Amino acid sequence: METELKGILDDLKFLQNSFLDPSQQALIDKMRSRVDNVTNLAKSGTMHRAKVKELSAEVVDSNPYSRLMALQRMGIVENYERIRHFSVAIVGIGGVGSVAAEMLTRCGIGRLLLYDYDKVELANMNRLFFRPEQVGMTKTDAAVQTLSDINPDVVLESYTLNITTVQGFETFTSSLRNKSFSPNKEGSGVALVLSCVDNYEARMVVNQACNELNQTWMESGVSENAVSGHIQLLIPGETACFACAPPLVVASGVDERTLKREGVCAASLPTTMGVVAGLLVQNSLKYLLNFGQVTPYLGYNALKDFFPTMEMKPNPQCSNSACLERQKEYILAKPARDAAAREKMSAEVLTEGPLHEENEWNISVVDDNDLTINDTRCSGALPEGLTHELPIADEFEKLPAAESSNDADDLEDLKRQLEALNA
């Protein structure tokens, strides 16, 4: 717009220098002042802040980072400035993903990679972030527009694609591999992948990519009735992958049969989506900046304000072969991990003064029993308030093996489970 307005002004000046009568000259003067007005109006609506070279902790109103750098001075985060070196990929820029992207942008994350194939609709307006004037834009374009206005320091990459297609998956994984932003980083080009998609298939695709790339990621989800949600940390080989155990849901206390009626669209609330996005990015910040306790699984039941937590170990019978490879690597690396832990511990004992409270490399001394790979499905011990979203495969398989199908009750039971699986 600025270019066009400058063009009009130049044309008017050129015209004024050509042969014109006094009334024509006066008219051109009037137009020039009108163009100036429009230019000023346009500017006031799009005043952007300049880029910032280094994060400053100076306590002045004009410093967009003062309240974040205060975390360092208050002893919460040891080195907040590290945030500028991290890349985070967000898959799904909907009710949770868009808010997560805005939070990371406002925190001054180094680089964001955004993936979505969908367009903004008025039906999305009951969740935070997108605005009615963005209706019709792709979610990725609309997000880049808003986020670059909020914080021009963040490097934004947007991918308008469906990761569940062959071409989409290829672009997705190669963008994660790209290390041009941080050439010296080990592993992939991103520190973390956040899955904010709304369906099972896309989650399995993120799971596949992260298992292949040995990429730590976090999963998030909100129930179709909008009153429960969860976040989950997945470290290939170390924790359960998404295929290791059937997905868990936070029991909302609402009869599930009322949820899946035909022609009924899923409900959603800006509150539940906002809380889940907040918990997800909070856990991401704790993971990236190494403060507090990174939570392996956190549920949110909005009707009761209940927040169950749990840990899930990988399944040695996981159907995902890349997961099994990562599990093997994790077991093989155990002696090295133990040695590093011992070294770290003796170094701390030797240090004079108080013991370090920080743990930069997230190393912990663990009991051998804790390292045993153990399938949570087998124990069946879920914390209060959590249930499996799908029937448990093991239980389903056990039935026909245990007894031949002579019993009519068993058959009925089996049918019900099959129906549930197909639902």
Next chain:
Amino acid sequence: METELKGILDDLKFLQNSFLDPSQQALIDKMRSRVDNVTNLAKSGTMHRAKVKELSAEVVDSNPYSRLMALQRMGIVENYERIRHFSVAIVGIGGVGSVAAEMLTRCGIGRLLLYDYDKVELANMNRLFFRPEQVGMTKTDAAVQTLSDINPDVVLESYTLNITTVQGFETFTSSLRNKSFSPNKEGSGVALVLSCVDNYEARMVVNQACNELNQTWMESGVSENAVSGHIQLLIPGETACFACAPPLVVASGVDERTLKREGVCAASLPTTMGVVAGLLVQNSLKYLLNFGQVTPYLGYNALKDFFPTMEMKPNPQCSNSACLERQKEYILAKPARDAAAREKMSAEVLTEGPLHEENEWNISVVDDNDLTINDTRCSGALPEGLTHELPIADEFEKLPAAESSNDADDLEDLKRQLEALNA
């Protein structure tokens, strides 16, 4: 801007009809197309959605309410449309209040009253909602600009004032009393007041106004180190008011002495603010639309993802006289409440079929013991993870009464407590 652009176009047309040579004519054609471009660009940035007369549950992309009305069809909320009849007042349009306002706006609340005296600064950009181009605007004006774009159906009233001044307090209480939006409503003109302020004095002022008006309100807060927060429901006479007990904080595990260094501004995070705003508005929706359990107190410890809850009864020795009056009224109304509860119960027993699960008037049959007004300070039994923000007054008072100050240790102790009170 549109008027100015139309003016330029008219002037150009007029000029084209006067005597000009062909090259001048061509230049004017070029300028006209440039003005058209600017007009289109200006329009694309300010496309607003039209107002909606009635909330529709129709599942189409163009319906901004379809995902909210789905709550009704899924059996979560009995009557979602009621939301259009409620007014909510939000005091403090900062990191929590602005997000709470946006959530309620996107939920289609009837009317919002916004109170703040502050201006938008770049230093606010690490929290959601405000944008860099709004720097210098009052927070109330900037909020109205953004919220009216998001949902033109919400009636927005903004009050740029400080409620802790005499004039500000008067305008605040009279705006709460104003019943022009819902003339038949009992009590004040608003259904709920949300306190999203960042200091003790302003909270005491909201407490005073709500005790005087017998107004139910919710309190919210985030710690200065940005890693803990809380929400609290306050019903005058029925629950503890803000003066009944010293304010509680969620223990963050961070040494409090490191927090209050001179010249250090408070830290803040969009995550913690977003989670607290989400929990606050979720509790508000449950209270207004009568679903789930309204939580009396919910804490949030971000470092451990720990969420303590508790209930607080009013203090019969509360220093606030309006609170004591509300407590008397609540006790006097006990027989009527009991009778209504009995009637409701027998009506439910008489009804054929399954018992009603909804409870439109929030009536409950309570044991006599539960109604006893009891000061939580006396019992001293706080749930795990919660501590008093200030020293407990009762304990402080008990000391000199119990023994005369002969013991030097006691004196030292007293001194420490006095210092803590003055800190």
